Amino acid sequence: MPNTKTVVPYSGTPEQEAQLKAVIAEYKDVPGGTMPVMQQAQEIFGYLPEEVQIMIAEGMGIPLEEVYGISTFYSLYNLNPKGRYKITVCLGTACYVKGSQAILDKIVARLGCPVGSISKDGKYSVDATRCVGACGLAPVMMVNDDVYGRMTPDQVDDVLAKYK
Amino acid sequence: MNFVRAHVLVCTGTGCSSAGADGIISAFEEQLKKNGLDEEVRVVKTGCLGLCAKGPNVVVYPEGVYYNYVSAEDVPEIVEEHLLKGRPVTRLIHGDAEDASKATNLTDTAFYKDQVRIALRNCGVINPEDIDEYIAYDGYAALAKVLTEMTPQQVIDEIKASGLKGRGGAGFPTGLKWQFAANSPGPVKYACCNADEGDPGAFMDRSVLEGDPHSVLEAMTIAGYAIGATEGYIYVRAEYPIAVERLKKALEQSHEYGFLGKNIFGTDFSFDIGIRLGSGAFVCGEETALMVSIEGKRGEPRCRPPYPAVKGLFGKPTILNNVETYANVCWIINHGAEAYAALGTEGSKGTKVFALGGKINNTGLVEIPMGTPLRQIIEEIGGGVPNGKKFKAVQTGGPSGACIPASQIDVPIDYENLTRIGAMMGSGGMIVLDEDDCMVDIAKFFLQFTVDESCGKCSPCRIGIKRMYDILDRITAGQGTLEDLDTLEELAAHIKGNALCGLGQTAPNPVLSTLKNFKDEYVAHVVEKRCPAGSCKALLNYTIDPAKCKGCSACSRVCPADAISGVVRSPFVIDQSKCIKCGSCMEKCKFGAISKG
Numbered sequence: 001m002p003n004t005k006t007v008v009p010y011s012g013t014p015e016q017e018a019q020l021k022a023v024i025a026e027y028k029d030v031p032g033g034t035m036p037v038m039q040q041a042q043e044i045f046g047y048l049p050e051e052v053q054i055m056i057a058e059g060m061g062i063p064l065e066e067v068y069g070i071s072t073f074y075s076l077y078n079l080n081p082k083g084r085y086k087i088t089v090c091l092g093t094a095c096y097v098k099g100s101q102a103i104l105d106k107i108v109a110r111l112g113c114p115v116g117s118i119s120k121d122g123k124y125s126v127d128a129t130r131c132v133g134a135c136g137l138a139p140v141m142m143v144n145d146d147v148y149g150r151m152t153p154d155q156v157d158d159v160l161a162k163y164k
Numbered sequence: 165m166n167f168v169r170a171h172v173l174v175c176t177g178t179g180c181s182s183a184g185a186d187g188i189i190s191a192f193e194e195q196l197k198k199n200g201l202d203e204e205v206r207v208v209k210t211g212c213l214g215l216c217a218k219g220p221n222v223v224v225y226p227e228g229v230y231y232n233y234v235s236a237e238d239v240p241e242i243v244e245e246h247l248l249k250g251r252p253v254t255r256l257i258h259g260d261a262e263d264a265s266k267a268t269n270l271t272d273t274a275f276y277k278d279q280v281r282i283a284l285r286n287c288g289v290i291n292p293e294d295i296d297e298y299i300a301y302d303g304y305a306a307l308a309k310v311l312t313e314m315t316p317q318q319v320i321d322e323i324k325a326s327g328l329k330g331r332g333g334a335g336f337p338t339g340l341k342w343q344f345a346a347n348s349p350g351p352v353k354y355a356c357c358n359a360d361e362g363d364p365g366a367f368m369d370r371s372v373l374e375g376d377p378h379s380v381l382e383a384m385t386i387a388g389y390a391i392g393a394t395e396g397y398i399y400v401r402a403e404y405p406i407a408v409e410r411l412k413k414a415l416e417q418s419h420e421y422g423f424l425g426k427n428i429f430g431t432d433f434s435f436d437i438g439i440r441l442g443s444g445a446f447v448c449g450e451e452t453a454l455m456v457s458i459e460g461k462r463g464e465p466r467c468r469p470p471y472p473a474v475k476g477l478f479g480k481p482t483i484l485n486n487v488e489t490y491a492n493v494c495w496i497i498n499h500g501a502e503a504y505a506a507l508g509t510e511g512s513k514g515t516k517v518f519a520l521g522g523k524i525n526n527t528g529l530v531e532i533p534m535g536t537p538l539r540q541i542i543e544e545i546g547g548g549v550p551n552g553k554k555f556k557a558v559q560t561g562g563p564s565g566a567c568i569p570a571s572q573i574d575v576p577i578d579y580e581n582l583t584r585i586g587a588m589m590g591s592g593g594m595i596v597l598d599e600d601d602c603m604v605d606i607a608k609f610f611l612q613f614t615v616d617e618s619c620g621k622c623s624p625c626r627i628g629i630k631r632m633y634d635i636l637d638r639i640t641a642g643q644g645t646l647e648d649l650d651t652l653e654e655l656a657a658h659i660k661g662n663a664l665c666g667l668g669q670t671a672p673n674p675v676l677s678t679l680k681n682f683k684d685e686y687v688a689h690v691v692e693k694r695c696p697a698g699s700c701k702a703l704l705n706y707t708i709d710p711a712k713c714k715g716c717s718a719c720s721r722v723c724p725a726d727a728i729s730g731v732v733r734s735p736f737v738i739d740q741s742k743c744i745k746c747g748s749c750m751e752k753c754k755f756g757a758i759s760k761g
Contacts (some may be wrong), residue, residue, distance in 0.1 A: 031478060032440070032460035039402065039441055066461070073462040073619070074443035076402055092364030093559065093595045094521030096609055105746075109724075130446075130613070131364040133404065135521040136179040136216025136528055147182035154751070 004072055006079045010051040017055070019044050024059035034060055038070060038077060047078040083118045083125035085163040087111075090140045092131030099152075100139035104128055106156045107141070124163075168206045170247060173223040175288060177212030177374055178367065178406060179528075180219035184235065185209075188220055191239035196247070205247055211375015213288035215275055217527035218258065223270055223288075230270040231256040274544055275526050280507065282515050283331075283368075283491035284531045287375030292410050295417040298378040304423050306497035307382050310389055311431045319390040320346060323493065325501035327513030332358055332449070332486030333561065333591045334666070335512075335579045338493075341483055344473035345391040348481035353393035355384050355435075356477065356484045358454060359400035359407070362446040363562030364613065366593030368517040369487035371529050373400065373407035376491065377414035381437060383493035385424065388435040391483055395436055397458050399448070402441040411439055446563075446617035450665045451476075451484045453619070464621045465665035486591070488517055508534030512578035522559075522595035525550050534578040538568065541577070542596060553598040557681070561590020563610045563617075564670030566677030567603065586677055588670075602699035603682040604689055608636040610674040614667065625668030628659040632675060641702045644690040652679065701745045704760045710735035712757035719749035719758065 023040045027033030037056055038048065045052055048071050057064040071077040089095075089104040104126075108114060111124050118125040134140050137149025141159070148159055172192055176185050189207055196202040213221045218232035224242070229252045231242065238256060245251045258273055270276055281287075290297040298304070310319055324339030345353060357380060361369040373380065384396045400408055415437060418424045426434045440458050447453045448463040455477045457463035476482025492514060496504045505513045512534040518541065521527050525547035532541065542548065542555065549555045557567040566587040568575070575581050582589050597606065611633040620626045632655050638644045656672035663669045679686060688694050695703040708719070708728075713735040720728035720736055727743040730736030738749070738758075750758040 032458050034460035035440070035443060035457070039443065069462050070460075074445045076444035093562065093593065093609070094365040094527070096364075097522045097595060097597060097601055097606070102747075129403075130362070131367070133178040133367040133370050134182045134216070135365055135367060135519065136219060137182055138521065138527070140182070149182060 004079065006047075006049040008047075008049070008080055010049045012045055012051065016044050020052070020055060021059065024056065028060060034062065034067070034070065038067070042077060047081045049079065080118065081122075082127075083123055085124050086127070086142075086144050087124060088127045088129045088132075088142045090130075090132050090134075090138070090142075091128045092135065092138075094131075094135035095139040098138045100141075102153050103139055103141060103151050103156060106153045107160070110156065110160060168204060169226075170205045171225040172205060172207045172247075173210045173213075173225065173288065174207060175211070175213040175219060175221040176209045176406075177216065177219075177288075177371055179212070179216030180221055181406070183219045185220045187236040188222065188234055188239060191236040192243065195240050195243040199243055199248055201243065201247055208291050209293070210289060211287040211292045212284075212371035212529055214279075214284070214529040215258075215526055216529065217525065224252075227252070228269045228271065230258045230273065232258045274547065275528075275530075278536070278540065278545055279531050280515050280533050281531050282495050282504075282507075283372060283488050283517050284375070284529065285495065286379060287371055287529075290376070292375050292377055293413050295378060295414070295421060298376070302494075302498055303378055304382055304418075304421075306494035307385055307423060308429055310386050310497060311429050311433055316346060316390045316392065319386060319497070322501045323390075323496060326492075326496045326504040327501075327508070328489065328492055328496065328504065329512065329579065330486060331488035331492075331516065331591065333564065333589065335589060338485060338489055341473060341485070342387060342390050344471070345393075345481050345483045348474050350481055352395075352478075352480045353391055354477045354480060354482040355388040355391060355393040355396040356455075356458070356482060357384055357396065357398040357487060357490055358449065358451070358484050359398055359404075359487045360442045360449045360454060361401060361404075361487070361591065362449045362617075363591050363593045365521045365595050366519045366562060366591055368519050368529065368592045370404050370407055372487050372491045372517075373404065374410055377407075377410045378418065379494055380487055380490045381411075381414055381418055381424065383490035384437060385428070385435045386493055386497065387483060387485065387490070389433055391481070393483075394434055395438070397438050397440050397477070399440045399442055399454050399458055402443055408439065408441065415439070445619070446613075447619045447665070447667050450667055453665065454484065455482065462619070464619045465667075467664065488592070509576065509578045509580070511580045516577070516589070516592060518592045518594045520546050520594050520596070523549050523553065523598040523601070524596040532577075535576045537574050537576050539573045541594070542573065546596070549596065549598050553600065555596070556599055556601060557597045557603070559595040559597060559606065559674075560593065561588045561670075561673070562593045563613045564588065564666065564673055565590045565593075566673050567597070567606070567681060569681040571681075586680060588673070600697055600699065602640075602695050602697035603678040603685050604636060604640055604695075605697075605699050607675045607678045608633065608640055611636060611671070614671040618667065618671075622662075622664040622668060624659045624662040625664065625671065628655055628663075629668070629671050631655060632659075632672065636675070639686065639689050640695075640700045642689065642693040642700075644686075646687075646690055648690065649679065649683075649686055698760060704745050705740060706738055706743060706745065706747070706750060706758055706760050708736055708738055709757045709759065712755050714755055714757075716754070718752045718754070722748045722752045724748065 053067045057067045113119045192207045222231040222234045320342045328338045329335040448457045450465045453463040453465040472482045517531045618625045715733040725744045727739045
């Protein structure tokens with residue numbers, strides 16, 4: 001379980017904190033408002049470090065345990081930031097049977113950065129994902145918002161070379 | 165509105181967008197302007213046209229000429245030749261129609277001609293971001309009819325008579341579900357939509373939401389009227405950003421037109437819909453977990469009964485239907501239950517959308533009448549298995565589903581037949597497997613998924629599935645025993661009988677169905693320590709054929725483990741104890757001297 005503890009120090013700005021306060025005020029009295037707040041908090045800060053979780057818990061008037069419970073239950077919430085280049089390889093069924101595991105293995109070998117982690121310089125993070133819905137292009141990998149379809153392991157180096 | 169003599173429809177579904185549809189749209193706009201055609205030809209962004217494998221897809225009307233694999237560089241030619249001079253660009257036309265002279269038209273292609281599009285009726289036809297286009301295609305007519313001419317009970321009776329069953333996978337009769345919720349007393353009820361499409365390899369709901377969001381909102385409002393709800397939620401995956409954005413736009417527009425909100429169509433019925441984003445938990449597709457998640461908690465399922473129709477969201481009576489189920493509702497109201505029930509088989513009415521993927525030529529989205537034989541879907545609509553490989557099986561229903569072996573290819577697809585052969589309909593993912601796919605590895609793949617996604621609340625699922633996964637892992641590593649196969653079956657029976665929710669109860673299915681239909685493959689792994697499909701790495705050996713090896717040393721230079729040695733210009737040898745089976749050497753060898761087996 002790599003996603004249970006924050007290891008990167010918190011570096012939020014007062015502007016970001018003000019933004020979060022505004023979101024909390026909007027959802028404080030909405031039934032089921034905790035998750036929308038956490039989703040937007042992640043958009044503001046890029047991830048959910050302990051400090052942000054405490055702000056949410058105090059703002060929403062719920063125990064921190066509940067916020068932590070939610071953030072570790074759902075795979076979308078990150079307790080650690082992602083790399084400047086966020087690499088994801090689809091391991092949905094359609095991509096898997098067309099060999100996406102070999103592509104993921106090659107990326108991990110090239111970057112020396114295990115699945116679910118971030119490279120030491122903060123440049124790359126590598127994740128496996130379940131189906132991005134572009135099954136017609138299988139196997140698929142993404143770097144930030146760029147989609148690369150019909151990949152072969154040979155093409156991995158060319159794709160990575162674009163993100164220096 | 166200007167008179168327009170031609171329309172250029174550009175698919176902006178996820179597949180085509182990823183393949184560069186946006187660049188094509190701007191190229192069209194630029195080229196049309198350059199040729200002075202921008203007043204008479206209109207470019208329309210549509211939802212998914214279905215044939216994702218050959219995207220980006222473009223259709224030019226009035227002729228209905230269907231272009232595949234279009235790139236921005238092709239656009240000047242299409243504009244100058246087709247739109248200016250009236251000569252379709254034959255090299256880009258989709259070419260699978262039987263009759264070459266008809267091959268230009270979308271609906272004549274082998275991929276489309278046997279499809280019956282009800283849930284997908286507007287996908288790839290209208291601009292999903294424009295409510296006026298939806299209205300032009302009978303949009304909100306069903307809601308008007310329901311609110312002004314029908315009682316809630318009449319609506320429920322109509323849905324019951326249509327025979328519509330839940331398209332999310334379980335196949336529960338929709339009308340009956342609505343009846344239960346209508347019968348539950350109380351002033352506050354909810355009509356919700358499950359758009360948490362989590363099956364890897366399935367994208368039916370996504371395409372409906374991206375291509376025709378209003379049809380879902382309209383049907384939810386109708387459901388609200390039928391059961392006496394004034395509020396609804398649509399729970400959609402955050403991983404579907406295009407769908408979320410189009411839903412938000414659609415909500416705004418229907419509020420503006422008065423189709424949502426207070427006193428709809430001047431009646432005393434009021435209804436509103438909120439969007440909630442899922443945050444990446446497969447178990448939230450289960451209805452009780454989904455409702456807990458809307459309430460803003462960890463999405464853990466609970467025991468049923470009480471069913472949601474009695475006690476659901478925030479403790480109030482709730483119905484939850486899948487996107488595709490809702491997509492059928494307006495059509496049924498407009499065309500009548502009889503017309504819908506005329507399609508399909510005795511026990512399964514209407515149509516079903518499938519997402520075809522894996523080893524098949526026409527990867528994409530298809531909608532066919534219930535009862536269509538699997539063979540027709542694979543061989544005709546799907547265009548068969550690529551690269552001359554042999555068809556082995558179809559996996560339906562994702563991690564809860566099963567494999568249908570090649571011997572059952574003539575089975576007509578409906579709920580009853582699939583259950584009879586030990587498979588299931590599922591939500592509509594259909595992954596085609598060929599001779600290179602190892603069935604043990606596929607079963608392991610799905611168990612890995614359910615192990616990751618188990619919420620951990622009940623032990624049969626949390627511990628049992630993990631134990632089954634461990635056994636499969638051993639088998640694919642060549643360390644399995646024959647007793648392991650019995651243990652798998654025993655564990656499966658316990659988990660199916662005792663897990664709390666649908667996720668756990670169905671998780672053993674991929675193992676059970678492959679054990680039943682492909683036992684020889686399991687036995688080969690266990691007894692002969694061999695993977696017949698040549699897929700399980702640990703059971704592979706790479707060897708160099710001395711007769712073919714020229715001693716060029718390319719393999720030894722690419723080997724990351726220094727496992728290959730030899731003297732230049734004489735045959736090289738692989739040290740099996742060092743080999744990590746990455747296959748790099750085989751890719752590199754120009755003489756075909758390296759083989760695996």
